[in-house]
Amino acid sequence: MPHLFEPFITKHLTLRNRLVFPPMATAKCQADGIITQDVLDYYRQRSQGGYIGMIIAEHSYISPQGKAAAHQMGIHSDDCLPGLRQLADVIKKDGSKAVIQINHAGSACEPALNHHPTLAPSPIKNIRKGFLPDKVMDKDDMLQVIEEFQLAARRAKAAGFDGVEIHCAHGYLLNQFYSPLSNRRTDEYGGSLENRLRLPLEVVTAVRCEVGPDYPVLLRLGACDYMEGGTVLEDSIAAAKMFEKAGVTILDISGGHCGYTIPEASAQPQGYFSSLTQPIKQAVSLPVILTGGITDARAADHLLVSEKADLAGVGRAIYKDPAWMQRACEEYLL
Numbered sequence: 001m002p003h004l005f006e007p008f009i010t011k012h013l014t015l016r017n018r019l020v021f022p023p024m025a026t027a028k029c030q031a032d033g034i035i036t037q038d039v040l041d042y043y044r045q046r047s048q049g050g051y052i053g054m055i056i057a058e059h060s061y062i063s064p065q066g067k068a069a070a071h072q073m074g075i076h077s078d079d080c081l082p083g084l085r086q087l088a089d090v091i092k093k094d095g096s097k098a099v100i101q102i103n104h105a106g107s108a109c110e111p112a113l114n115h116h117p118t119l120a121p122s123p124i125k126n127i128r129k130g131f132l133p134d135k136v137m138d139k140d141d142m143l144q145v146i147e148e149f150q151l152a153a154r155r156a157k158a159a160g161f162d163g164v165e166i167h168c169a170h171g172y173l174l175n176q177f178y179s180p181l182s183n184r185r186t187d188e189y190g191g192s193l194e195n196r197l198r199l200p201l202e203v204v205t206a207v208r209c210e211v212g213p214d215y216p217v218l219l220r221l222g223a224c225d226y227m228e229g230g231t232v233l234e235d236s237i238a239a240a241k242m243f244e245k246a247g248v249t250i251l252d253i254s255g256g257h258c259g260y261t262i263p264e265a266s267a268q269p270q271g272y273f274s275s276l277t278q279p280i281k282q283a284v285s286l287p288v289i290l291t292g293g294i295t296d297a298r299a300a301d302h303l304l305v306s307e308k309a310d311l312a313g314v315g316r317a318i319y320k321d322p323a324w325m326q327r328a329c330e331e332y333l334l
Helices: 037-050 078-092 139-158 173-178 198-211 233-246 274-283 297-305 316-320 324-332
Strands: 019-021 054-061 097-103 163-168 217-222 250-254 288-290 311-313
Touching: 037 054, 037 078, 037 324, 054 078, 078 097, 078 139, 097 139, 139 163, 139 198, 163 173, 163 198, 173 198, 198 217, 198 233, 217 233, 233 250, 233 274, 250 274, 274 288, 297 311, 316 324
Parallel strands: 019 054, 019 311, 054 097, 097 163, 163 217, 217 250, 250 288, 288 311
Antiparallel strands: none
16 A cells, blocks of 8 residues: 655656645745745755655746746746755755746736736736736737746756746636636637647647656646636646646646635645545546645545545645654654
């Protein structure tokens, strides 16, 4: 019977265990996105001892136009590379795998932070943030965003990260294209599921071409909006198959416009996205990461043994307590 902390091996990525620390924004970078000593210390505390198999560094903006929040981590410029190299080294020092998430916020950008027009697929207020975009994207805008994702992936690899994760969840730009709540386009980028996924798939294809066939490309998918008229599980099963074909290595399942949680999450069992991950896991051959309120190692172990997913993501528990995983190993494995 598989155990939470046994080695987990995929075609492209070997992990010493099946525990993932998913992206958690720290807001500890400089105003220009450059990594600070506070950021390095934060990740050093959580990677110390190598107890966590894979650490996915927080969402990093691929261009100033796509910046979501103050002091967000940046991967938009080669000026970011020295700090990114330090961060990758810190995470990997004791054996954890280091991945970095790359993102464009689209209409979720805070206007006060941004001196560029905010972009979106349609002239609709961002559902989570309430911001109205300045501009509906045209083909040139899309080509620019694709190139920015591609260059960000290049920097991630050059900095020494073991993989890169594309953010297509939580109401950010690629999720805005995917969800019918935010995509009302009538061209080839709107309407049908295939059309709404066109830009996310073009980003995946460009990133895959940039990093090569063997470099891990993860994708965080907002697999359900939990809102009337939004994405549902059946959409995401079909999307998962398309992302697999496009070259994604691992699917990291979360919510869409609802964010990283679900309605009445406090009343749900740990791993509340398992109702999404299990059928998606059954539909593709890719490893699937399950997150959602996991705070206990035994609960994570049960979810994996029950084949709800292949990897378990523990976010807020480790965010609040850097020693959570060490104690789980020392107490639970004895």
